[in-house]
Amino acid sequence: MRNALLIAVREFLDNVQTRGFWFGILLVPLLWLMASQVPLILARKGTPTRHLALIDATAGERLFDVVLNQLKTAESRRELFHFREWVAPRLKSGQALPAVDKQPQAWSKLQEDLGPLMKVDAGRFAPPAPLNRLVALPSELEWRGNLSEFEGRLRDWMREERLFKPVGVDEEVPLFAVAILQDGPSSNAPPILRFWSANQADTQLQDRIVDALSRNFRSREYSRLGMDPSTIAQVEGSQAQLMSFNPRKAEGEEQVGMADLLRQWAPSAFVYLLWIAVFSISQMLLNSLIEERSNRILEVLLSSVTPLELMTGKLVGVAAVGAVMTLGWIGSLVLMTFWTLHTAGAAAMAADSIANRLPLELATLLLDSWLLPAFVLYFLLGYLFYAAVILALGSTCNNLKEAQNFTGVIALLMMVPLVSIAFIPKDPNGPVATVLSWIPPYTPFVMMNRVAANPPLREVIGTLVLLLLSDVAVLWGCARIFKTAVLRTGQPASLVQLARWVLGRD
Amino acid sequence: MSTALELRHVSKSFGRFHAVQDLSLSVPAGSVYGFLGPNGAGKTTTLRMILGMLSPDSGELSVLGSPSAMSVRNRVGYLPEEKGLYSKMTAASVIAYFATLKGLSSTRANQRARELLGRYGLGAFADKKVETLSKGMGQKVQVLASIAHDPELVLLDEPFSGLDPVNQEVLEDILVDLKARGCTILFSTHVMSHAERLCDRLIILGGGRGLFEGTVSEARSLLPIRITLETAEASPTLEILPGVHSMEAQSSNRWRLELEPGASASAVLEACFERSLRLRCFDVQDPDLHEVFVHLVGPSAREAALR
Structure with missing residues (x-):
């Protein structure tokens, strides 16, 4: 032996x-660390700001503001997410962060409200650079009201991968996308989004705009049909509640939670x-x-x-x-x-x-x-x-x-x-x-x-x-x-x- | 003198191939024993049977008084024909590792490893990884690994192969030192000069059988003594010289004589003087081990090589 x-x-x-x-x-x-932390790090600083130009070529209702509001709301949510990450370790011991509101609240307001609950040396939160920034088109891409003529110029400009200096930005940047909002084929048809971008892999931005346009169109249609859009939004927002129970668990504790899912997949x-x-x-x-x-x-x-x-x-x-x-x-x-x-x-x-x-x-x-x-x-x-x-x-x-x-x-x-x-x-x-x-x-x-x-x-x-x-x-x-x-x-x-x-x- | 190792009528076959047939040998304790034979003669199989790695089909073995080498394995050292060491270990640690497997404590094994490396010129390489050593150095390390536990019996399979002349001398020194300590050494070799210089006794194997067993001089006596003889006058009468088996004339006054087994060259010289032959040359050539080896195994080895 x-x-x-x-x-x-x-x-x-x-x-x-x-x-x-x-x-x-x-x-x-x-690998575990990378799998858990990299998406967070990327969310914090990874993706550089993307510059988007928006052209509202519709004749009727102005859709520009609809899209703008949607992008602003998304940006507020993102700032709030980062703020919550930042604030959690800076709260005084025993203090809890309030649950996320459905309606996003500006982080600056939340910071004021949380002031007394935070540690003395917490400092001030610096919001991350925006994910998407709406900019005016460079002068050579000026919108002259003719779509095919504009798209011809745009295609050449974007193919050359040129840089430009938008108003309010200190450096030369590429144009990530140009979104052209167009009326639908008939007055009752939803609008069309013509989205020009060399990056077709990341569809988040175009999905977000389409979502804003669709919701706006549905709301307008509800009104036209004599229905109250806010009531409908409320009704559409409701969802059946799921309560999952496992009969094998102890009596009174049958409800399935995250721990159970973890137990199943771990x-x-x-x-x-x-x-x-x-x-x-x-x-x-x-x-x-x-x-x-x-x-x-x-x-x-x-x-x-x-x-x-x-x-x-x-x-x-x-x-x-x-x-x-x-x-x-x-x-x-x-x-x-x-x-x-x-x-x-x-x-x-x-x-x-x-x-x-x-x-x-x-x-x-x-x-x-x-x-x-x-x-x-x-x-x-x-x-x-x-x-x-x-x-x-x-x-x-x-x-x-x-x-x-x-x-x-x-x-x-x-x-x-x-x-x-x-x-x-x-x-x-x-x-x-x-x-x-x-x-x-x-x-x-x-x-x-x-x-x-x-x-x-x-x-x-x-x-x-x-x-x-x-x-x-x-x-x-x-x-x-x-x-x-x-x-x-x-x-x-x-x-x-x-x-x-x-x-x-x- | 007691016997360190004895084989009695040992045979081993692999399927239809008879690797060793009815082999008997006896190695006196404290002696150096040569194990000679061409490739495929059954040397490695015999060594493996001695070590207990293979069981003989028939016959008996006695290793240091035990029927199985496994029960006395800590008293036996072994160097296989094909040399190899753990390349990532250091020279000292690899020697110490094999010594601990032979029963030495870790501390003692380390001491022995360094002591041996120092004694045989490898002290500076004790902490070098085996992979950085030259082939000759690695081989010396392996020889040292096989003797680090002070074995009573050492079995060395072709220990000289692959060594340069200087390292061959070092290895001979190691064997001489081991013998001086009373260790019994059995080694196989193809180089007859090593066997002649080092062996007290030897066995010559061929086709799995023992063809000869005895001392070096007994082996030499298997072949006749040859004499080259040259006289001043041409065509003297030589037929009546004693003990001459055959005679080959190389010129009118020069002959090559081959004596009968057991005949002595001095008797021939005396007879020449008695007949008042005026000798210009009388050169006695004792047969060497190489000739004996070729004489004994030559035909079968050549056959095997051509097969």
Whole structure:
């Protein structure tokens, strides 16, 4: 056992002393951080102000103001969002931010109202640069009342990607878009928006204008038909209230909230982790075995240790590497959660926003549920299964190229649980999930994904026992292959030969 | 003298291929034993059976008094034919690692690693990664890794291959030191001069069988002594010289004689003087191990190479 331990320690140190290993550990939280923070950072400062020119070519009702008001309202909302982000950590302890009003309130007014609740050194909020700024057209694009003539000039001007200096702006800027408002084909038809922009990917601005025009047109039509637009707006704004209940929850607490949704989908994240962990450390194991085999180090090792000690040492060493890796990932997730909690401030937590409640819900879920213990259990059992197979197959190959023929097949088989991640939470106790749970190589991933759905106890125990037995059988068979194949040279073994080795007939 | 290693009628086959057939040998404790044979003679298979990595199909083994090398593995050192080390480990740590696998404590193993590296000229490279060492240095590190635990029996498979002459001398020094400590050494080689210089006893294998086992001089005695003889006068009578097996005339006064097994060159010289032959040259050529090796394994090795 001492030798197995020595091999495990070397295996562990050999892997954790590489830069690639720590890069791999850092990469996952880094991706998480990017996924959660980048959109926020982009929302704060990322997108530069876009300059828009608006031409109202309609004959009847002036639509210019309609669009202008819509853009102003959107900008106010955005400023308010940033203001709330800014103000949350600056509130005195015990103070909560009021809920968002449906009608946006100017942040300057809100800052005045909140004055007494804020810390003394809170300072003043600086609003972000506007997302869209309405500007007058450059002189050479002056609107002369002829649409086709104007659009001819506009097309050439925009194609050249020219810069200009709008009134009130200190620098030369490109023209992001020109919106031309045109009457519909008949007096009762809605207006037309002719939106010229080189950027067709971001449709937010054109959607916003179309929305403003449509609402204005509908309102006018309601009036024309003798209906009160405000009453209709009120009626259209009403929506049925959804109250979702889960009969499996404790009496009186059946209502489904965000925590329940999180509980339903969080296992999927753990399945991803499980999959990445099992897949990557199995690869580490294979690389290490192939290195020892191609360098003939195995021969020296086997003059000192038995094949079983060697196999055990390698399995344990690489399992420890996997444990550090996954602990690193989970630890960083927990740390990030608490960091978010800390930076958001206790005051912000009282506010009823999903973004603010998420870290707390996540922390509660991690600490109070079966997720972590299930992850550890299924990681170990899943790893043993795949690692034993990888070791056995790797022991028959002379180099990585030969081994990749086998690992390609294993990777294909491992794609099944990866694909199942998305649909199992929607029907966690359905027939597909149940059948997959009983296939030992898939049991760890599928059962991990079902853990929040309280699968029947007999299935939990049954699949676990089957997985355990499969692990024992696979380890036994693979140890026999390993023992026979590890010093062999020449062509990789055929499946028939592998079977003969398992049965001890060679 | 006690026996460190003994094989009695050992055979091993892989499918239809008979790698080792009815092999017997005995290695006295404290001796240097040569394991000679062409490629495919069964040397590596025999070494693996001695080490317990392969089980013989028949026959018996005794390694340091034990039927299995695995039970005495901490007293045995092994250097395989194809050399390789963990490239990312340092020279000292790789030696220490293999020594700990042989039962040394971590502290003692580290001490031994540095002591050996210093003694054999690699002290400055103790903390260098193996991947930065030259091939020769790496090979020396591996030799040191196989002896760091002070084994009683060392099995070295082609230890000299790939080493330059200077490093070959260093390796010979290592073997001499080991022998002086009382260690039994068994090494395989293709270089007969090493075997002649170092071995107390040797075995020559061919086609999985032991073709000869004994001392170097016993091996040499397998081939006849040759004498080149030149006289002042032309065509003297030489037929009556004692112990001459065959005679080849190279000119009217120069011959190449081949003696019968066991015949002595001095007896021939004495007979020449008795017959008052006026000798201008009397050159005795003892057969060397290379000739013995080629004589014993030549036909089968050539056959195997052509197959």
